Amino acid sequence: MIYCLFAIVALISIYTVRHYGFTLNRLFGFQRHPYIDIDTAEWPKVTVLVAAHNEEKVITNILAALMAVNYPPEKMLVVPVNDRSTDRTREIIDKFSGEHPGRIHAFHRQGGKGGKAAALKDAMELVETEVILIFDADYIPGRGLIKQLVAPFFDPDVGGVMGRVVPLNVGTNLLTRLLDLERSGGYQVDQQARMNLRLVPQHGGTVAGVRLSALREIGGWNDNSLTEDTDLTFRLLLAGWKTVYQNRSECYEEVPETWPVRIKQIMRWAKGHNQALVAYGFHLLFGKHRATFRERTDGVLLLGVYAMAPLTMIGWLLTLALFYEGIAPLHGVIALLAFTAYAATGNFAAFFEIAAAARLDYTRQRICLLPFLVLGFGVSIFSVSRAVISQLMAPLTGAQFHWDKTERFRTTP
Amino acid sequence: MGQDRTLSDHAVNPPLAALVLVALAGAIFMLPLLPAIVELRLKRDAQPLNVIQQHAGEIRYFANGFRKVAVELQGPLRDCVALGTTAAGKLPDGDEYLLIGRVDKETWTRGGKPLAICRVVVAAGADAALPDGMTFVKEIYAAGQLIGGNGNTYRAILGEKDVRLQRTSKVTRWAHAVGAFRAEHDCDLYGRVSSDREIDLQSGCVFQRLNAPRISFGDAAADFGQVTSGAPDAVAGPQSSSAPAGRTLYDEDLDIPPGAVIPGSIVTRGKLRIGAGARVLGSAKSDSAMIVDAGACVEGSLISAATMHIGRDCRVGGPVVAERGIVVESGTRCGAIHAQTTVSAPTIEIEEGALVFGTLWARDEGRVVPKA
Structure with a gap:
């Protein structure tokens, strides 16, 4: 029992060091934004896929925003991928399409397998361009975003591009404010540090791009994956393609406004991530491919992020059990020092990261909400653990993975 | 105090003391949450981050x-x-x-x-x-x-x-x-x-961000006519449908021999040297230093994760990006009048006689130096 606890503490310590390393890199290290200054070029043709499943509340905003970007209109085709919507999504898309002839080509999907990856896979029949950008329907791209996301593809080494996600409905309630802080830490510090350190920036599947030839090389979209973005990140990496993160390519999104929606979202992410861990983890670490040592290490740690929640819970249970068994994990002063040091630094690594992100974003008061993140942390750890348990039980219960769409809350058309 | 008889028995109210203790402990526990509660109620900083939506870095x-x-x-x-x-x-x-x-x-x-x-x-x-x-x-x-x-x-x-x-x-x-x-x-x-229309800078000038259909340094126009190697006036974007397909990935240093023709794009994890007069029909990327020898031509982009040295009379069609620094020698031409491009690095040293069509962006410092 005690050795299990040591192993869990060791794993948590590795993630602690990783988080601190990322934060210190963002605060004091060399920042890589190699493609952001490409503002003049012979821009290539690009297809923008907008994944939409019952998106009547938000689809108008993104289509209008895409029509207003500064990318040469004759070189950009918007393809709204209407995936079996039963609301007014189709009607709205068709109206827009009629108003912008030649610029929007609607793809209405009537049946087939559920999920975003399956919809994108089917929509590929309309894609003829080397560069593909992907947005979820609740995103609102800024005027210069398309050029910024296309620019990295001038690098023949780049297979995928990821921009920064910025919540729009920040002030709605405590949950949205906590998610705003989490997003800030995740992108402003975590993703950018991985870019700086040439590790594995993660493709997020929205505000993102992929090179058609790279996608074809890795076998296209994996419609068996619950998180096609994580799946894509690792298949690109294993095939020798780089995914780059563009921190200054920001795009607004809508974050969940209710806890049940948030729990569903994070459970889906956890299941998808763990799918990828099982599928690629071992091969990434030990297999023969072109990823560097640091990419292999960081990639596996990235894949293991959602496995840490149940492990942490097991660690808590083990600690309690050992306490009541009368077994001290360590002895005397060493125990005191070790646990004090861990409590003082280890537990707060993620919070430190978020605080640093708020500073880098030049925000001031929102950082006051940091103590409330314990709440978000608690909900996440239980939700992810629940997801993992249901995943482990699936072979016994016969439960099928299914894709849960994230509910929208926007009220303005 | 009650226990030690400092206060009389009548002066101590046990339920009240317990209540005060709980209240004080609660207050101490809540103290760190006070700024959070105030911010949650007052929403002083609850606006979305001010993402640059409109000018998007527009130079003008x-x-x-x-x-x-x-x-x-x-x-x-x-x-x-x-x-x-x-x-x-x-x-x-x-x-x-x-x-x-x-x-x-x-x-x-x-x-x-x-x-x-x-x-x-x-x-x-x-x-x-x-x-x-x-x-x-x-x-x-x-x-x-x-x-x-x-x-x-x-x-x-x-x-x-x-x-x-x-x-x-x-x-x-x-x-x-x-x-x-x-x-x-x-x-x-x-x-x-x-x-x-155009920008012309003489030697000794220091710059950061330049944009014009034509940017010349010193007497570029005079040298411009002397170049004899094949120069792409218009090139395709990043492997667009008309561009050569495929990339070749090298795990080590690579020297492209002088005069060689590379049909697609090349990516090296080590140093890359493009020999004199060689021609790359796609793009070239190096994870380390890159040297482009005199008279070489790259129809796509040139990307280096470190430094880049472009020799005399070279031609580059697409964006030129180096994460550390770029040196461009005389007679070299980046982009074309109808296919403008970007040259970008923290530091750029560009010789009199070079030409850039589009944008030249040195985050730290760009400098025009006399022709060697």
Whole structure:
């Protein structure tokens, strides 16, 4: 029992060091934004896929925003991928399409397998361009975003591009404010540090791009994956393609406004991530491919992020059990020092990261909400653990993975 | 105290003491949450992050903003030109301005003495030549041609025709010329400099961000005609449907032999050397240093994760990006007049005789050096 606890503490310590390393890199290290200054070029043709499943509340905003970007209109085709919507999504898309002839080509999907990856896979029949950008329907791209996301593809080494996600409905309630802080830490510090350190920036599947030839090389979209973005990140990496993160390519999104929606979202992410861990983890670490040592290490740690929640819970249970068994994990002063040091630094690594992100974003008061993140942390750890348990039980219960769409809350058309 | 009999039995109320203890403990526990609760209730910082949505780094953003001010002054400025007079006033933001209908020696004197510092926004309605050694603290607008003086310092310049800065001038914020922009030797051009026609910088000039259909350094035009190697006037974007397909990935250093032709794109995890006169029909990327020897031609982009040295008389069609620094030698041409591009690195050293069509962006410092 005690050795299990040591192993869990060791794993948590590795993630602690990783988080601190990322934060210190963002605060004091060399920042890589190699493609952001490409503002003049012979821009290539690009297809923008907008994944939409019952998106009547938000689809108008993104289509209008895409029509207003500064990318040469004759070189950009918007393809709204209407995936079996039963609301007014189709009607709205068709109206827009009629108003912008030649610029929007609607793809209405009537049946087939559920999920975003399956919809994108089917929509590929309309894609003829080397560069593909992907947005979820609740995103609102800024005027210069398309050029910024296309620019990295001038690098023949780049297979995928990821921009920064910025919540729009920040002030709605405590949950949205906590998610705003989490997003800030995740992108402003975590993703950018991985870019700086040439590790594995993660493709997020929205505000993102992929090179058609790279996608074809890795076998296209994996419609068996619950998180096609994580799946894509690792298949690109294993095939020798780089995914780059563009921190200054920001795009607004809508974050969940209710806890049940948030729990569903994070459970889906956890299941998808763990799918990828099982599928690629071992091969990434030990297999023969072109990823560097640091990419292999960081990639596996990235894949293991959602496995840490149940492990942490097991660690808590083990600690309690050992306490009541009368077994001290360590002895005397060493125990005191070790646990004090861990409590003082280890537990707060993620919070430190978020605080640093708020500073880098030049925000001031929102950082006051940091103590409330314990709440978000608690909900996440239980939700992810629940997801993992249901995943482990699936072979016994016969439960099928299914894709849960994230509910929208926007009220303005 | 009750236990020690310091207080009498009647002075201690056990339930109250317990309540006070719980309340105090609760207060101490809640103390760190107080700022959080205040922020949650007051929503002082609950707006979405201010993502740059509109100007998106547009180089002419400040020039376009100042043009709106200039437009407001057009009426009185025309009157000044017609009458050959000057006029003063205040802008809505409180800045003072001076409208100049005709520039002569008296314009830049006060009480018979030459003016060293001009603290007002200046709008010249006709061609203007400025005296030497002056500092312009506010923006200058020139409806006609503007010729600066030696050693002048400008905050910002908007010229509707040509703008020419004399030796050792400084621009601290931005400059935009609708016509040609030319800076003589040893000028410091901080911030943004743009032209709708062309920019020409002489050796010793320092720059950060330049944008024009044609950017020349020193006597580029003279060298331009001497180049004999095949030069792409228009190239495709990143492996667009018309571009050569496929990339070849090398895990080590790579030397492309002189005169070789590479049909697609190449990516090396080590150093890359493109030999003299070699031709890459796609793009080239190196995770380490990159050297492009004289006369080589790359139809796509050139990307280096470290430093890049582009030799004499080379041709590059697409963007040129190096994460540490770029040296461009004389006779080299990046982009084409109908296929503009970007050259970007923290530091750029570019020799007289080189040509760039589009944008040149040195985050830390760009410098024009004499031809070796």
